[in-house]
Amino acid sequence: MIIFDDKIDLIAFVDGLKFKQKTLGFVPTMGALHEGHSSLITKGLEENNVVVVSIFVNPTQFDNTEDLVKYPRTLDSDVALLENVSEDKIVVYAPTVEDIYGDEVSSISFDFDGLEYEMEGKFRDGHFDGVGTIIKRLFEIIRPDRAYFGDKDFQQLMIVKKLVEKLGLPVTVVGCDIFRAADGLAMSSRNMRLKPEHRAAAPFIFQTLKTAKEKFGTKSAKHVREWVIEQFERHHLLELEYFIIADAKTLQTIKRKSNQKSYRAFIAVYASDIRLIDNIALN
Numbered sequence: 001m002i003i004f005d006d007k008i009d010l011i012a013f014v015d016g017l018k019f020k021q022k023t024l025g026f027v028p029t030m031g032a033l034h035e036g037h038s039s040l041i042t043k044g045l046e047e048n049n050v051v052v053v054s055i056f057v058n059p060t061q062f063d064n065t066e067d068l069v070k071y072p073r074t075l076d077s078d079v080a081l082l083e084n085v086s087e088d089k090i091v092v093y094a095p096t097v098e099d100i101y102g103d104e105v106s107s108i109s110f111d112f113d114g115l116e117y118e119m120e121g122k123f124r125d126g127h128f129d130g131v132g133t134i135i136k137r138l139f140e141i142i143r144p145d146r147a148y149f150g151d152k153d154f155q156q157l158m159i160v161k162k163l164v165e166k167l168g169l170p171v172t173v174v175g176c177d178i179f180r181a182a183d184g185l186a187m188s189s190r191n192m193r194l195k196p197e198h199r200a201a202a203p204f205i206f207q208t209l210k211t212a213k214e215k216f217g218t219k220s221a222k223h224v225r226e227w228v229i230e231q232f233e234r235h236h237l238l239e240l241e242y243f244i245i246a247d248a249k250t251l252q253t254i255k256r257k258s259n260q261k262s263y264r265a266f267i268a269v270y271a272s273d274i275r276l277i278d279n280i281a282l283n
C-alpha cells in the first residue's frame with residue numbers, strides 16, 4: 001500500500017491517475033479507523049478506480065486541547081485495516097501538521113449560510129471553520145471525483161456540501177448511512193476510549209433516539225424533547241448535552257411540525273469525559 005506523507009508526492013501521483021483518466025474517491029479521516037470508515041471506503045471502491053484515505057488529526061477543528069491531545073493516533077493498525085479492505089486500490093495520505101498548514105496553523109472563516117451556528121457549532125467554538133479549512137485543503141491536493149462522509153456527522157456532511165456549492169468545487173459529496181455496532185452504538189473513533197461501563201451504557205443513546213422517532217409520529221416535538229431530557233436525567237452514567245429536532249435541510253430547530261418538511265433528531269451525550277453524537281431521520 002502506498003503511504004504518502006508529503007503533498008508534493010501525492011499531487012504527482014494524482015496527476016498520473018488523472019492522465020490515465022482514472023476516477024478518484026476520497027475518504028477523509030482522523031484515523032483510529034473502524035468499520036464505519038471501512039464502509040465508506042468500500043463504497044468509494046465500488047464507485048471509483050482508486051480511493052485516497054487521508055489520516056490526519058486536524059488541530060484547527062478542536063476547541064478543546066485535551067480532546068486533541070487524547071485523540072487516538074493508531075497509524076499502524078489503521079494501515080493494517082486498510083490492507084484488509086484492498087491492498088492495491090487504496091492510497092493513504094498521512095501528512096504532518098506542517099505539510100498541511102505550513103507555519104501558520106489557523107482556520108479560514110467561512111459563511112455556511114447559518115448551518116455552522118446550530119448544534120455542534122454552538123457547543124464547539126470554531127469547529128466548522130476548522131473542518132471547512134481542512135476539507136478545502138484536502139480537496140485541492142487530492143482533487144477527488146467523489147468524497148464520502150458518514151451521516152453520523154450529519155451537520156458536517158451538510159457543511160461540506162455547502163462548501164462545495166459555494167466554492168464551485170468539482171467534487172460530488174456522497175453521504176453514507178451511519179454504521180452501528182450490533183447493539184446500536186454509532187461507530188466512532190472515540191468509542192475506543194470509553195471505559196467498559198460507559199461502553200455498556202452507550203447503546204442507550206440510539207435506543208432513546210428510536211423511541212423518540214416513534215413518539216414523534218403522534219406527539220409534538222416539545223413533548224418528545226421533554227421525554228428525552230427526562231430519560232437522561234434519570235441515567236447515572238450518561239449526561240445529555242443537547243437533544244434537538246431540526247429541519248433536515250436548514251438544521252433550524254423545529255417550531256411547528258409540517259408534513260412538507262423532513263426532520264431529524266440530533267443528540268450529543270457525555271459518557272464521563274467522552275463526547276458521543278448521533279442522529280436519526282424522523283419522517
Ligand code: PAF
Nearest residue numbers: 028029030058131134153
Ligand atoms: O469526521 C472527521 O473525522 C473529520 O471531521 C474530518 C472530516 C476527517 C475532517 O478532519
